[in-house]
Structures are given as C-alpha cells and as structure tokens.
Amino acid sequence: MEYLLDQLLNGLSLGCIYAFIALGYTMVYGIIKLINFAHGEFFMVGAFAGYFVLSAAGIEAIGLPEPLPMILAFGIAMLAAALSSGVLAVIVERLAYRPLMGSSRIAALLTALGVSLFLQNVGIQVFSAEQRGYPEARRYIDLDDAADYVGQTFPGLAYATFTVTSPTGKDSEVREILAGPDKALTADAVAELKYKKDADGEPVGGFYVSSPFSHTAKTLIVIVSLALSFGLLWLLVHRTQFGRAMRAVSYNPEAAKLMGIQSTRVISMTFFVGAFLAGIGGIIWGMRYGKIEPFMGFMPGLKAFIAAVIGGIGSIPGAVFGGILLGVLEVLIPAYLPSEYSGYKDAVAFIALIAILLYRPQGLFGRFEGEKV
Amino acid sequence: MLEVKDIHVYYDAIHALKGVSLEVREGEIVTLIGANGAGKTTTLRAIMGLNPPREGAVVYAGQDVAKLDTPGRVGAGLILCPEGRQIFANLTVHENLRIGAFLRRDVARIERDIDEVYGFFPRLRERDKQLGGTLSGGEQQMLAMGRAMLSSPKMLLLDEPSMGLAPLFVKQIFEMIETIRSRGTTILLVEQNAHAALKIADRAYVMETGVITLSGPAAELAANPEVRDAYLGV
Numbered sequence A: 001m002e003y004l005l006d007q008l009l010n011g012l013s014l015g016c017i018y019a020f021i022a023l024g025y026t027m028v029y030g031i032i033k034l035i036n037f038a039h040g041e042f043f044m045v046g047a048f049a050g051y052f053v054l055s056a057a058g059i060e061a062i063g064l065p066e067p068l069p070m071i072l073a074f075g076i077a078m079l080a081a082a083l084s085s086g087v088l089a090v091i092v093e094r095l096a097y098r099p100l101m102g103s104s105r106i107a108a109l110l111t112a113l114g115v116s117l118f119l120q121n122v123g124i125q126v127f128s129a130e131q132r133g134y135p136e137a138r139r140y141i142d143l144d145d146a147a148d149y150v151g152q153t154f155p156g157l158a159y160a161t162f163t164v165t166s167p168t169g170k171d172s173e174v175r176e177i178l179a180g181p182d183k184a185l186t187a188d189a190v191a192e193l194k195y196k197k198d199a200d201g202e203p204v205g206g207f208y209v210s211s212p213f214s215h216t217a218k219t220l221i222v223i224v225s226l227a228l229s230f231g232l233l234w235l236l237v238h239r240t241q242f243g244r245a246m247r248a249v250s251y252n253p254e255a256a257k258l259m260g261i262q263s264t265r266v267i268s269m270t271f272f273v274g275a276f277l278a279g280i281g282g283i284i285w286g287m288r289y290g291k292i293e294p295f296m297g298f299m300p301g302l303k304a305f306i307a308a309v310i311g312g313i314g315s316i317p318g319a320v321f322g323g324i325l326l327g328v329l330e331v332l333i334p335a336y337l338p339s340e341y342s343g344y345k346d347a348v349a350f351i352a353l354i355a356i357l358l359y360r361p362q363g364l365f366g367r368f369e370g371e372k373v
Numbered sequence B: 001m002l003e004v005k006d007i008h009v010y011y012d013a014i015h016a017l018k019g020v021s022l023e024v025r026e027g028e029i030v031t032l033i034g035a036n037g038a039g040k041t042t043t044l045r046a047i048m049g050l051n052p053p054r055e056g057a058v059v060y061a062g063q064d065v066a067k068l069d070t071p072g073r074v075g076a077g078l079i080l081c082p083e084g085r086q087i088f089a090n091l092t093v094h095e096n097l098r099i100g101a102f103l104r105r106d107v108a109r110i111e112r113d114i115d116e117v118y119g120f121f122p123r124l125r126e127r128d129k130q131l132g133g134t135l136s137g138g139e140q141q142m143l144a145m146g147r148a149m150l151s152s153p154k155m156l157l158l159d160e161p162s163m164g165l166a167p168l169f170v171k172q173i174f175e176m177i178e179t180i181r182s183r184g185t186t187i188l189l190v191e192q193n194a195h196a197a198l199k200i201a202d203r204a205y206v207m208e209t210g211v212i213t214l215s216g217p218a219a220e221l222a223a224n225p226e227v228r229d230a231y232l233g234v
C-alpha cells in the first residue's frame, strides 16, 4: 500500500512536468496548428537558466533567516528559467516560424524539427554535452560563525568551493567536502579553511551547507507549482482581453483582424506563455531528477507531445490531464511488471498514443472541429 | 468620409473588381446592390485591406489607407460586419461583444454599451453565457451587429446582414441599421434584399461583374425600370 502510494506520487510529479511542457505544445497548436518540436528545447534552456542562477552564490550570503534564502533562491531561479525559455520562444517564433506563415504545414513541421536540432547543438556548444548535477539549495556559513557548527553532522553536505588555476592556465572550481550526514565538522577542517585562497588570492571566507528538499517536499513543490500555474493560466485565457484574443485568433484569424487584433502579437505572446511554463517545468525537472544536459528536452518533449495528443491537442485541461495520466501510467505499469520488463518504460507512452489514436483520435478532451475554419 | 477610387482587385488570375469607384459621405447610408458574384464582398474586403487593391486607392477620413493594415483601419473607426457573420463560436455571447471592443480604451463604458446591445436584442441577453456557436442564424446576425457596434464604428460596412433570415429578424436588423445611423455612424450597406436596402438608403450603387453600372439617389434607383426588373423582382 505504501509502495503504491509512493509510486503514485512519483508518477504524479513526473506527470506534472509533462503537463508543464504539454501546455505549450497545445497552446501553440491551438493558435497556429503547428507542432512545435523545438518546445522540448525551451524546457532544456529553462533548466539550464535555473542551473546557473542556483549555482551563482549570493542569495545565501545575504543572511536572511532559514529557510528564506532557499525559497528565495528557488523562486528567483524559477523566474529566470521561465523568462529565458519564454524569450527564446519569442525569438524562435519571430525568426523561424513567422516567415513561414501561410506556407504548407509540412514545411513548418520540418522547420520545427530543424530548430529543435539546432537548439540542441547550440546547447552543446554553450553548455557542453556533459551531464551536470543540479545544484541543491544551500546556505552559506561565514568562517566567523563556523565555530558554532563544529562537531555537528549535516543532512546534506558541508563543503567549501574555491577556484584553482590548472597547469594550462584555466581557472576551475573545486569543491572540498568538510562534513556530511555521517561525518561531523571538525575544528581542524575549519582552521584549515582559514588559509585557503581562491586563484585570485581572495580568502575563501566561509562554506556552504546544502539543505536538500526532502523527496516529499519536492513532490509537493511540483504539484503545487502545476496547480498554481494551471489556475493562473485559466484566468489568463478566460478572464483577460489577451485570452479572448488568443481564442479568437485560434478560431478565425481573419475575423480576429476585423476586431483590431494584431494576430502576430497574440501568437508571439502565446509562444511566450507556453515556453514560460516549459521553463518552470525545466527547473522542476532539474530539482526533481538532479541531472541536466543539452539533450534532456528530447524525451520529455516527445512524451509531453504524446500527452497533449492524449488530452486532445489544442485543449488546455486536456494537456494537464494527459500529462498527469501519462506520468502515472509510466511509473505504475513498470512498477508492477516483473523487473525484466522495466526497460520498456518508454514504451508505455507510445502504446498509450496508439490506443488513443485508434479509439479516440480527437483525444480525451478534444472535439472534432466540425465547422471550424 | 469614404472614397473608393478606381480599384482593381484580383484573385490570382480572376479580375474581380475592374475599376470600382464609389463614395460615402458623412452621416449617409449608402447601399451597394448587385447579383451574386458581382464583387460586393470583394469591394468591402478591399476597403478593409483584406484583399488590397492592385490599382486604385481607398481614401478614408481624408487619408489614403494603403499604409494601414486591417487592425489599423479598425483602430481608425472603419469597421466591417462581415458576410456570414463570422461569430467566434468558441467564445460566449458576452465575450464576442467584449472582443468587438478590443481596441477601445474607454473600458468603463464597454459594459454599459453591452447592456445597450442587450436592450436592442433581448435574446442575446438571455444567451449571455452561451457559446456563440450555439446560436441560431438570426441570433448570430444580431450578435455580429452588436459586436460591430461595440467597436465604436465611425464608418460601418455591412455585408448582407439580412441573408438567410426570417422576416421578423430582417425587420429588426434594418431598424437597427437606422438606429446606428441616427447616432452618427456612416453606413455602407451591401444587400441582396434590394427592396429594404433602397428604402433606408440615401444613395445607391448597382454593381455587375466587377463594375459599377448605375448610381444615384436611392429613391431614384428604386423607380428605375432596369433596377426594378433585375433586383426588385417586379
């Protein structure tokens, strides 16, 4: 029973991330009928933006009471992730998709695939292909206060970072572990730290204690973020002038023009909002699964696309439902199959896709677009 | 207020408008009548910039509008209530009216104006929260007119507002057109119901296969034997 509950929560949080990505797929499809295969890369860029913000020290050093620095750092990183994805999407739409408006669907689809590959390769150039461990939230302890912590153990790690110059003349950051869950902080380690200097001669000055979110807390963060985002998105779509314009353009672009709506602006904004959500998905993925790399957008992007189709592409509640359903199935089914089948985890999504295309091609929440223009 | 000067519009190889000129003065109702396929809709679309003319000019409020895109023209008060209504089926009746006011800045007055439209067309008020796609043809036409009114038109182009409607609805629609004019909106009315159109119009143009063949005061055209023969069915 407890096993089932655990697996259910795991599936739920995976599904929430799929939902974050699926929302952008479905919104963009809804408005310009384009399957934006580069959407997974927006998610990837969001994850990296969050990575860099969380890695940059600063917030921990302000000296706010715990756990505020952690929450603040995470909040800022999330915003940075969302904004980076959103801005990237606006640029991609402007440069790659808008010039194709009015051309065939297949041309747009191939362009989207091309943009996806292009962004993956830019990712390798800029971030390098190596996998990176996602930074845990951490707090900073000044050497002056270090005496108070001598003799303690830490649920995360206590470590100092400093830069060293390698023989080739390149600076790189090294991390020295001082203490951990089963190794208490010693007075010697603290004393030694006083003499450590960065490559530029600056004394190290203090150390970090990583304070990881617990597994349950992470699951909770994922679910609450999705619920909040979905609620706000619903308000945006149904209660604002932009939302009305978005639905109008999606239904009949020409009639929307006759209302004075600049459809290019609405489309651009739709890309922004969709990618904004994917960026949040990206940082949540990093936090939840701990590893990121430039190809990370491919599989989750594909799964999220399948989720959007299952939910009924173009439907916002459908994307959320499809994402969660797929995540739960993908975790639960292999969990109850004999272990030799665990390698077939990814097959679940494709089987679900085939089933839905056979029995309900418009998706669970989709409608056949009868008289729609 | 609106002057169409010798415009030519093509659909690929089809030469749909072959030098059309017409004029609508401020405060007038002018009607454009003609058989199916004559080019009436194309004329209105050209005025809105949906099918920009290859030659000729559209002058509105003293300005050549060639530089303005369609939303820009809407912003200048040039509003088209299009053929076939083009209601947003996925928006509620209320939202359809709100979106008509998309460019308006006087947000406080929008709800009041919606209420006024509901006063004219009580059936719309009853269906306030229903999706536009669930309305009958007549109700959709009322909604399309209401939506156009919410745009605060200075110059309103109406494309066959009575098409396919029951006589009771037709009457309401024509009353509405007169009301809109009485509030200072200039109107260019395209109609297949030449009889009713000539009755409320000040002046009229008759179009045949892409050219204007007759024009003059509406009463005069209504008495013209050719017009009576071809369009009034008498």
Ligand SMILES: Nc1ncnc2c1ncn2[C@@H]1O[C@H](COP(=O)(O)OP(=O)(O)O)[C@@H](O)[C@H]1O
Binding pocket: B011, B014, B016, B034, B035, B036, B037, B038, B039, B040, B041, B042, B043
């Ligand atoms: N989208 C289009 N593509 C090609 N030809 C068109 C198109 N729309 C209209 N036409 C042609 O242009 C001519 C004028 O049509 P239209 O302006 O719709 O006439 P009306 O509104 O007077 O019935 C017709 O011959 C029609 O077949």
Ligand SMILES: [Mg+2]
Binding pocket: B040, B041, B042, B083, B160
């Ligand atoms: Mg027509």
